[in-house]
Amino acid sequence: MTQELARTRTDQPVPRTTNWWRDAVIYQVYVRSFADGDGDGIGDLPGARARLPHLAELGVDAVWLTPFYGSPQADGGYDVADYRVVDPLFGNLADAQALVYEAHRLGLRVIVDIVPNHTSDQHAWFRAALAGGEERARYHFRPGRGAEGELPPNDWESVFGGPAWTRTADGDWYLHLFAAEQPDLNWEHPAVHKEFESILRFWLDLGVDGFRIDVAHGMIKADGMPDIGRREQAKMIGAQVLPFFDQDGVHEIHRSWRRLLDSYDGERIGVAEAWAPSAERLALYVRPDELHQAFNFQFLTCAWDASAMRQVIDSSLAATTSVGATTTWVLSNHDVVRHTTRYGGGEQGLRRARAAALLTLALPGSAYVYQGEELGLPEVDLPDSVRQDPAFFRGDGQEGLRDGCRVPLPWSGDSAPYGFGRGGSWLPQPDGWKALSVAAQSGEPGSTLELYRSAITLRKQLTGLGDGEMEWLESPVGTLVFRRSGVVCTLNALADAVELPTPGRLALSSVELTPAADVVRLPAESCAWWTV
Known part of the structure; x- marks a missing residue:
């Protein structure tokens, strides 16, 4: 860390009441689509810092930032080549420190993404592994099957489609549960544990208040990596037991991280992005000695149906209460179709989305708001020619249509890029977004933005909301x-x-x-x- 950063660094995270996360409202910033500070058409940390007052006025307690680390951007930054630097696309380390400082000044905590299941194929470890170095043991390299090793080691499929294995020049295969540019780490190797403890300490020392843990359910693979015996495995995630997800061994990793988080002042937290086959399995991630929160994807995927909603709410609360934790409520994020569209689109979808927002903010526990949902933004139907989601180009895994929820936000103005930045936007914004901008909705009675502002304010004022029965x-x-x-x-x-x-x-x-x-x-x- 430079001397300049050391001088400007905040000594403590913003103070809040004990167990602040139990009823916090946390706002997700998809960095490349939030606000562009340098005019290149891509959101960045200076842009996000400049727009933090919007979040303070909205009334949220914390901001979660998607990855901004050094990366070739094969999967929107979730392919990390260097965990201790800021990618020039998003700024530099001083920009990250300035954002944390400004957020704390405004009373906002900062949660950053950490990506421990895999690295980029451009990471120094993996480049050395391909060259035959000892680093190969830090990933999952295996000989192939077949007479000459021409077949993958097992039948596992990538979440993005196609085999989860890629063959190297020397004939071995390496595992990647996502894109081929994202080789999975071998968490049985002690060097992996040591490295990530160091990475967590680096960002905690910089002042962040916690981590959203990407693929928190995926770091441990079943012994022997057995075949699954079925195709379309991506459709089984969160619904059935898989030998590469939700293995019991992940919990010891999360226990060690909890001990690390607890060693810091200021109640730093860990949030699991975990897909599990049941609410009971998900609750294991938030036992008292593990992580503080886990995303409730059962609620996110629930249909617009009162009976189904009640069933999910009951099962979620029962599971988390059994381990002394609170539940999180999530309607949208950067990986799924925006709920305004999922709920039917048009006026009906918006009407349901507004109702779902009030339902969510009234439930016991913590609520997450994905950027733009406070504006009632719909999913954008983009032409194939502009799509950048790597899953789209593989075709037989995830639907590959995540770009539609990642279109940059409209802040102000009559036409694109609607105040996002002076240099356009990396994905095209619809012509009709003028009325949906922050400026157009601010102070407008009945607007979705003012509904969210009022709801979050009332949530804090009314003693019956937040944590509790x-x-x-x-x-x-x-x-x-x-x-x-x-x-x-x-x-x-x-x-x-x-x-x-x-x-x-x-x-x-x-x-x-x-x-x-x-x-x-x-x-x-x-x-x-x-x-x-």
């Missing part, structure tokens, strides 16, 4: 009604209005609502909060 109340089929201390949340998931006894005094609604003294007519696909 909830109680389901009787309600008609197709609706959800629950009480949180002095607050009642009502959700109507139906396409028609429903009448209920007025639960109390209206605090906030996703649609215009005028309750009567005794009976309230809940509009279709809406959610409201009431104080009692």
Whole structure:
């Protein structure tokens, strides 16, 4: 670390109450699409720093930044070549320090991505491994099957499609559960453990408040790497047991990281991006001696259906409560179709998305907001000619259409790039986004942005929201009604209005609502909060 960085470095993360993460609202910044500070059409750290006041005004507690490390960008920065530098595409180390400092000044904590399952194929270790060095043992190299080793070592498939193995010039094969440019690390090797402990300390010393752990379920592979015996394995993730995901051995890694996090002041946290076959398996990642949070993908993938939502909510709360943790609620992220579109698109999709936002922010635990969902942004249907998702070019794994949720944000102005930066945007923005910009929605009654601002503010003011108990109340089929201390949340998931006894005094609604003294007519696909 340079002398200049040492002088400007913050000594402590921003102070907050104990166990701040249990009911935090955390905002995900997909760095390349958030804000462009240097005019090259790609979002960067200086751009993100300049827009932090938007997050402070939104009322969130923390910001999570996607990878900005040294990378060939084969998979949007999730192929890391150097974990201790900032890629010139996004700025430099001083920019990272300045962002952390400014976030703390505004009362925001900073969580950064860490990518421990794999490196870039341009990482110094892997280049040495290809050259036959001892570093080869730090990855998964295996001889092939067949008479001359011409077949992959097993039948594992890449999440991005095709075999999970690539053959090298000397005839061996190496494992990559994602792109071929992302070779999997061998976490049975002590050097891998030692290196990542050093990497975590580097960023903790710089002042970050925690890590979102990419593929937290993937670092350990089953002994012998057995065949699966089925194709389309990417469709099994999170639904069935796989020999390369959610192996019990990952938990010892997370325990060691928890000890490291706890050795620092300021309540630094670890957040697992973990796909598990059940809520009970997912809860193992947040036991008291492991990580602090795990993304609740069961909730994210749940259909717009009151009964299904209640089932996911109940199972999620039961599982995390059994280990003393709280649940996270996630509607969108940089890997999935935006929920405004998933819920039907158009006016209906937006109406449902607004209702889902209030539902999410009323549930016990921590909520994540993906950049742009506070604007009601839809998925963008991009032409194939501009797509950059590596899965798109492999074709038989993930759907390969993640670019549509990564289109740069509209901040202001009448036409693209809508204040994103002075040099255009790396993915094209739709012509009709003028009315969806931050500037257009700020101060506009009824806008999605103002709904989020009001909801997050009320969440902090109303004593019944955030961490704590909830109680389901009787309600008609197709609706959800629950009480949180002095607050009642009502959700109507139906396409028609429903009448209920007025639960109390209206605090906030996703649609215009005028309750009567005794009976309230809940509009279709809406959610409201009431104080009692």
